Amino acid sequence: MVTSSRSKGGLMIVARPNQSQSWRSNIYILLALCVPCLGAAIGFSLLGAWPILPFAGLEMLALGSALYYCHWKLQYRQVITLSDDSVRIDKGHYYPRQSWQFKRQRAGLTIVPRNHPWESPDLALHDRSETVRIGEFLNREDALELLALLRRELRVDSHGVAGGRQF
Structure with a gap:
């Protein structure tokens, strides 16, 4: 732009660079994915499959990091x-x-x-x-x-x- x-x-x-989404909408997408993922992981950990919980947390952390990195790259400017x-x-x-x-x-x-x-x-x-x-x-x-x-x-x-x- x-x-x-x-x-x-x-x-x-x-x-x-063109930016299709704001940081706020990225946060909403991350929350929309975290709630069901971590909800299912907590449910399985209560049933005894506790190793699922750290992997679900790491998966959401990786997704959040990727969204942040992409947003940071799109903040590049040439004046x-x-x-x-x-x-x-x-x-x-x-x-x-x-x-x-x-x-x-x-x-x-x-x-x-x-x-x-x-x-x-x-x-x-x-x-x-x-x-x-x-x-x-x-x-x-x-x-x-x-x-x-x-x-x-x-x-x-x-x-x-x-x-x-x-x-």
């Missing part, structure tokens, strides 16, 4: 801030873990088109010394929306490799 907002300071574009004199790229979960800053005059956009019409193009922002891939997790429609936003703001330097370097 791509969102953008324009202010006096410039344009801020936020790209993030591209375009001001009058610079281009800043921040990447991370919940807060920026990696940041790059390029001078606006030297920054360019590289587009690598794909062979199949369903695949999204690879996008990268670069200057003379460094290349940063952006939007690699986006679906085709979102990648094309990001491309349209960036084309209005930056020059397209190449279609293919960035300055002789494959990214």
Whole structure:
């Protein structure tokens, strides 16, 4: 999903993976599965088959961990801030873990088109010394929306490799 907002300071574009469910709905799904599973496990343990109970608990713990991990992966963000004199790229979960800053005059956009019409193009922002891939997790429609936003703001330097370097 791509969102953008324009202010006096410039344009801020936020790209993030599509998320079908919120954390709250994941909790409801986990509870809906835990109640019958642990209820049956408690019933069997009262009948003497107590080894079922720890395995049912571990199964629900594994499911909860998998749901949390998937939700955490979907909190990844790429924030591209375009001001009058610079281009800043921040990447991370919940807060920026990696940041790059390029001078606006030297920054360019590289587009690598794909062979199949369903695949999204690879996008990268670069200057003379460094290349940063952006939007690699986006679906085709979102990648094309990001491309349209960036084309209005930056020059397209190449279609293919960035300055002789494959990214």
